[in-house]
Amino acid sequence: MNNPGKRVLPLAFLAVLLAGCASPPPPAPVAPPPPPERRCEVLENTEVAGDVYVDGQVTRHITTTRCITQ
Numbered sequence: 060m061n062n063p064g065k066r067v068l069p070l071a072f073l074a075v076l077l078a079g080c081a082s083p084p085p086p087a088p089v090a091p092p093p094p095p096e097r098r099c100e101v102l103e104n105t106e107v108a109g110d111v112y113v114d115g116q117v118t119r120h121i122t123t124t125r126c127i128t129q
Contacts, residue, residue, distance in 0.1 A: 099126040 104121040 095128050097126055097128045099124060 102123040102125070104123075106119045106121065108117045108119070109115060
């Protein structure tokens with residue numbers, strides 16, 4: 060008749076081996092980066108050139124828009 064103690068030791072040894080071979084848990088998912096922030100700046104400039112009485116006055120309106128995405 061087989062002794063049950065002879066079976067317990069190999070089963071315990073097998074369980075230790077299998078536990079040591081288990082892969083570590085996967086890394087936590089990386090949080091997505093925040094959405095980009097866009098800021099726009101509008102610069103307006105008016106230039107007046109010439110003389111009203113001699114050549115006629117020229118008015119130039121300049122609008123510059125600059126946007127930065129971070």
